[in-house]
Amino acid sequence: MIKLLQFPRPPREWNVSNFSAFCMKVETYLKMAELPYEVVDVIDPRKMPKGKLPVIDDGGKIVPDSGFIIEHLKSAYGDKLDAKLSEHDRALGHSVRRMLEEHLYFILLYYRWEWEPGWSLTKDNFFKALPGPVRPLVRNLVRKSQVKKVEESGIGRHPQEDILKIGYADVECVSRLLEDRTFLFGQEPTSFDATLYAFLASLISVPVESPLKLKTLGLSNITAYVKRVRDRYFA
């Protein structure tokens, strides 16, 4: 059976299957594609081939990176989710995916690791699987490295009101593209919905009450979409 290596699950009140949107993306894809899998908890991503999670172990074949994982799953088990997509929709899906994974991602990191109210929740919840004595040291080191990523991405150089503005522009763009459809491209999910759900839920379902979350909750098609995917695949 496919093994999905990911961070240990967050507490129930986080309302998401993983702290990491990339891990959620792969798990959502596996569910949408109806591929059986089991989860393996990994505490230290530095031991992974690319130093990051998620990774899958598919019968001994180790595949890191959510994008390459989905490519592998498509070629090994067929591509029923995306088979009917037009070239135009594939290109559009690709652009949306990149916007969320390579841009909105750093804004989510900012609100969880740098913004103090978010950090106080991350600090108390993300490190629970670590043995007590090493916890304070590790969490400070990890925070430092996450904040460095936010700064180096350029997001952390903006004042807070601009971070909200920049993040909301992404979410509003998704809302306009989604309109009132069930999934991004119609009645049935595609692999792009795995990314969309993972990043939107990571923003609005978790208890980090960021200004971006509060503003996004005003977009009714986004909140309905997140609820719909969650009810269908993670009930």
Ligand SMILES: N[C@@H](CCC(=O)N[C@@H](CS)C(=O)NCC(=O)O)C(=O)O
């Ligand atoms: N491009 C990768 C990104 C994965 C990623 O950034 N994972 C983060 C968690 S959200 C991670 O493992 N970070 C650990 C680190 O950078 O030390 C993918 O699509 O899987």
